Amino acid sequence: MENIWQLINEWEIQLLVLLSFIIQVFLFFTGSLRRHGTNGLLRVMIWIAYLGADVVAVYALGFLSRQENATTENETLRRTHPLAFFWAPFLLLHLGGQDTITSFSIEDNNLWLRHLLNLVAQVTLALYVFYKSIGWRRNTQLLAPGIFMFIAGVIKYGERTMALRYGNLYNDRSTGNSFFNEQTPDLGLYDGYYGIRMLFARRMTDDIDNQFEGIPRMNSLFFFDEYATNTLDHSQLMKLLDVELGTIMYDDLYTKAPLLRKRSGIVLRCISQMSAIVAFVLFTFVTSNKQEDRYGRADIAITYILFIGGFLVEICAVIMMVASPWTWAWLEAGGYRRLARMSRSLLSSKVFGSPETRPMWSGTMGQYSLLSYIGLYEPVCHSQSRRVMSIIRKVAGAFGIREAKSLFWVSKLLDTKSIAVDDKVTELLVAEIRHFTHGGQRQWPNLGPFLEESVRRRSDFVTIVSLLHLMTEIQLELNSVALADICRKLSNYMFYLAFAHQNASSLLLLAAGNPGSAIERVRKVFLSVVSGSKDDVLRAASAEIQKLIQIELPLTEQPKETLEELRDMWVRILIYAAGKSRPEAHAAQLARGGELITFVWLLMVHYKLGDCGSEQIELTQARGNDPDIPPRTLRAFHL
Incomplete structure (x- = not known):
């Protein structure tokens, strides 16, 4: 065992440098995968690699910086690994990160000044390490390739810092001087819908940037209404939004794309690559066959791996840029x-x-049900999780934990699932938003009294969502028609956003701050009896709802008409919630696979609806400072 640890200690710096390079390769090829899915394991792996990359590189630099005393005492590092000090510039390259991922979350962009300070500190440390190594060895042969590698490393590290700055929503992120914006092509240049969509999304980018920052739209949105209304169906329109968010906006926030669209960024990238190539040629000349005994074959091989591997990654990056x-x-x-x-x-x-x-986002919508939380309903595919929840509840009961809120986090973990967003859902959303733009209003013969009573009582958003969610479950239990599936999808999705989404309070301004407390309050108010069969609980919930709002709900008459109203009501609630959501929360959600509500929000931006449109200005002027004017719930539903 001592021999193994001795070997590890002797080759520690080599292992650290190779580990740093392997992490960079992993980040390059997986960094952009998170925009397409919500796989938790992949996200955790990318997060560990993202954090570990800096830790490993900084530790390796620190390891090299304190080798002066060690080499003086036992000559171990100098005798065995004389090339180790030449790897300091490569560690700067690794600290510069990859083009596919500069920040893991939107908060990382806000810390760009901290990264700038780290840049100064790590470059100074690397220069100190390299200078000392030249002095200790009096070896000027590696001075020339080392200088060129330092140029490449500093530029690469600086690219990451600037990319983080451009990704900060609170900085000036204008791309007006973009090298690619110097010539603006016309829509008529392109044949086929795919090309027009890509160009259109590109021309809209600056205005979507402004919307994420909370700045009013600029002039390039003026042609959206005519183009989208007269040319695109719902699937094409959603694909256009997909390109805007997944291909362009994600790149602007989480990659080096905005930097590499500038002339200065391209010039610096060329200088960096040319410096690396010159350093490689000089290193090849220095470490000729006659120098193998001096520098060690293993160290020379590792250095060639760093050079060639870095070149291959850069070639892939160029292809992705093209x-x-x-x-x-x-x-x-x-x-x-x-x-x-x-x-x-x-x-x-x-x-x-x-x-x-290929969708540029996960293409899924979360699903969560109140009946799942209280243990009365589990989908067939979640039969295993139902057994697990049953065991956990029994164990909790044995220890005297009888409050359901103690198990809310377990329920979110086991009962939350994702389903694909189908064409029926997107068609409903697009049709309803277009219906808004033409001043269309809807009548609610069945649900109208419930909405009026809810607004009269000044019910909050969570209460309305919970009531409608229970009403939907009751109606679907009593009737089995073709509308049931889409009603359940929309109902469970809104309940998921209000309670089970990991960023519910930031994504929905109308949601409760503490989902655990909110769902427990709903359980106590509307489902005071949680024992017995599912039918018993639904009947009890129906009685509680009618008692609360003092209205007899027509849940058994005209099931098709009632379900159609529920479906349309869920669409309206989703649109209303999107209009009241935080733009920066949608920007943050792009790094987690995206959300359907983000697409609704962006569509409302294009159509000038909600708080991001002129309607909010009119409402603010109408309300003034009068607190007695009710919230805009009825206005959103056009009652």
Whole structure:
């Protein structure tokens, strides 16, 4: 065992450098995968790698910086690994991160000044390490390649800091001087819907940037209404939003794309790559066959791995840059037809680009039910989780834990699931928003009294969602028609957003601050009796609802008409919640696979609806400072 630890200690710096490089390769190829899905394991792995990359590189630099005394005493590091000090610039390259992921969450962008301070500190430390190594060894042969590698490393590290600054919603992130914006192509240049969609999304980017920052829209949105209304159906419109959010906005916030769209960014990237190439050539000349005994074959091999592996990663990064919609649109506008066709081909590829059939987000909507929380309803596919919940509840009861709120986090973990967003849901949402734009109003013969009573009592958003959620469950239990599936999807999704979403309080301004307390309050008020069969509980819930609002609900008459009203009401509530949501919360959600409500919010931005449109200005002027004017619930539902 002592021999093993001795070997590890002797080769510690080599292991650290190789580990740092492996982490960078992993981040490059997985950094952008999180935009497509909500896989928790993958997200945790990326998070560990993102944090571990800096830790490993900084630790390795610190390890090298304190080797002066150690080498003086026993000559171990100098005798065995004389090339170790040459790896300090490579560690700066690793600290610069990869093009596919500069920040893990939106909060990382807000800390760009801290990264700038780290840049100064780590570059100073790396220079100190390299300077001392040259002095100790009096070896000036590595001075020239080391200088060029330092140039490449400092530029790469600086790129990450600037990308974090551009990704900060509270900084000036204008791309007006973008190299790719110098020529603005016309929509008529492109054949086919795919090309028009990419160009249109690109032209809208600056205005969506402003909306994420809470700044009113600019002038380029003026042609959206006519283009979207007269040209696109609901699936094409949702795909357009998909491109805007997943391909362009995600890149602007979480990658180095905005930096590499600037002339200065491209020039610096070229200087960095040329410096690395020159350093590689000089290093090859220095470590000729005659120098193998001096520097060690293993260390030379590791250095070549760092060089060649870094070049391969950069080649992949260049291909991904060429395969971006920005590059393709710029090449088309500049008349570079052959290069544009190559970029279009890469853009449509499954490996490097964004093919038309691949969604740029998870394409799922969360599902959570109150009946799942109290243990009365579990989908068939969650039969295993139902048994687990039953065991946990029994164990909790044995220890005297009888309050259901103690198990809320367990219920969220086991009972929350995701389902695919189908065309029926998107078609309903697009149709309803377009209905708004034409001043359309809806009548609620069955649910109207409930809404009026809820607003009269000044019921909060959580209460209304909970009531409608229970009403939906009761109605679906009593009737089995074709509308049941979509009603349940929308009902469970809104209940998921209000209670089970990990950022419910920030995504929904109308949601309760503490989901655990809110759902326990709902359980006590509306489901005071949670024992017995599902039918008993639903009947008790129906009685409690009618007692609360003092209205007899028509839950058994005209089931189709009632379900249609419930369906349309859930669509209206989702639109209302999207209009009242935080723009920065939607920006943060892009790093977690995206949410359906973000698409609704962006669609409302385009159509100038909700708090992001002129309607909010009119409402503010109408209400003034009068607190007696009720909230805009009825206004949103057009009662």
